[in-house]
Amino acid sequence: MSTGPVQLKAEVFSVAKAGEYRQFTIVAPQIATGFQPGHFVAVAVGGENSAMGLRRAFALSGATPSDAYAGTVQFVVAEHGPGTRWLVQRKPGDVLDVVGPLGTPFPLPSGPAPAVLVGGGYGAAPLLPLAQALLAAGSPVEFVLGAANASRLYGELAAKRMVGSVTVTTDDGSAGVRGLVTDALPDVIERMEAQIVYACGPMRMLQAVGELAQRRGIRAQVAVEESMACGIGVCMTCVLPVRGDDGKSRFVRACVDGPVFDAQTVRWNDIGALPPDLVGADAMGGH
Template structure:
C-alpha cells in the first residue's frame, strides 16, 4: 500500500460536512448449516438460488450477507464466497450469484436437491430511515437484489420509496420487477441504452435527491462512491453496502478493510464483513481504498509520515 494525503474537503483526518451514523449491529448471531437448494433460475446474466435455510431466514435483516463453502467437501477452494441476501422468509433464503471466478461459477451451477454449506446472516444491516423520510434505493447490477427486502420494509413502515437500478446492459439488470412491486417509482438506466435511460444511476438519482430524506445503495464500488458523493453534496444521508472481497466473512483475515471515518472524526481501517458491509456513504474514504492514508489511526506505527 502507498501513503496518500487526506481526501479533498478534509481537515486533518475529519471530513467536513455531513457524517452519517454508523450502521447498527446485527441483532442475531449467525449459524452454520448445510442446506438444500430449493430452486435455481437464470436472471439475465445471473443465477438466483433459493435455499432451505429457516434459521438463517429468521435472523436475516436487509443489508446482511451469507458466506458459502464452495467446490464441495474435497475442493481446493478453501475461502468462502460472501454474497448479499436477496430475500428471506418462509424458511428460505435467496441470493443472486454472478458467475465470474471458479467459486461463484461453482455456486451458479448448483441445482435443486444439491446441498451447500452456508454461514449467516453476517454483517451489519441497513439502518432505519428517519421518521417520515422519503427513501431512495439505488442498485447496480445484481446489487439491486439486496435492496428489494429493504424497500419492502421501508414501505411497510410508511416511508415513500423510490428506486433506481442500473447496469452496463439490459442483461445485467436485476430485480426490476421486484422493485417495481414495492417502490412508488422505479428508474432504470443502462450504460449502452439497451434498457431504460442511457446513462448512469447518478443521472436518475439527481432527479430524486430533492425529495429524498435518505439514500441506500448496493453495487460496484465506483457506483457507491458516485452515489455517496451525490447524496452528500445534496445534504442527504446515505448508506452503502460495500462490495469488497471477504475471504473469511467473520473479521479474522483482515483482507476486506476500508478506511472509514469514525464517530470521533478519526480514520480507521474497518472490516467490511463485521463493521460493514453497510457504512455511512460519507464515512468511507473511497479515494483511499487500497491505499494507506497517512492520517489513519496507527499509520505512524507503520512508518507512514504526513506529506
C-alpha cells in the first residue's frame, strides 16, 4: 500500500474534550499506514457548500495502523475562527474531507540519545507519538509542557504515563510552575544531559527554545505553526526564510519542506518579511 498523501472521506469515530480543545479520532487507514511523528493532515471545513475554501492543518497526535480493523488517526483542534468552530461541532458518524499524511517527520537520532520534548499548548500533540518512537529506540525522554493556563495544557497525563517525568509551566501559575517553558528547560537539559531538544508550539516559543538549545551546544528540531491552506505546497501561504546547507537563505514551504526544521536554520526575526539577501529576493523586489 502506498504511504504517500491521499485524499479521502474519513468518518469521525470519536470526539473527546481535552481542556479547551477537542481531540478527534477519525477512520483513515491509508493515512494511519503512512504516519510518522511530525506528520499532519489538512481538513476541509464548512461543508460542501461553504465559502470557506481553505483547509485547516492539524498535527497528528497518534495513529493506529490498519490490520484486521480500519486504521484510525488522532488530531487536536483549538477553536480560533469560523473554520475550526464548524469543525469542533462535528459528531461521531460525520464525515470529513481529509488529506494526509503530509509534511516531513521529526528526524530521530542515529542511536539512543537523551531528548527533551517541549510543547506549548496543543503543540504538544505531535510530541506524544514522537516520545513513543524515541523510547522504542532506547532514548531517555522528558517532557516540558507549557501554556497560558491550566485549561490550555494538552497531553500532560499521557506524557506522564509514558515517561514519568513531566515539567509543567503556565503563564498564570494555575498549573505546575509559574513561568515559561524556557524558564524550566535549562535545568531539565542539564539534569538528563540531553543531546537534543524537540519542540512544537507558538513561533516565539520555538525561537526561544532554539536559541536556548544553541547556547547549550545541542540541536533543536522544531515543528512550526505556520498557516497551511493547501498542505501540498501549491498555495505558498506558509513560506518562511530558512538557511540551506549552502549557507544561503531561501523561502521554503512549511507544509512540504517542513513543518519540522532545525531551529538554527530558521530566520525567526525575518518571518513575514522579504530579507534582501534571500536567493531570488532581487527578482521579487519590484512586486
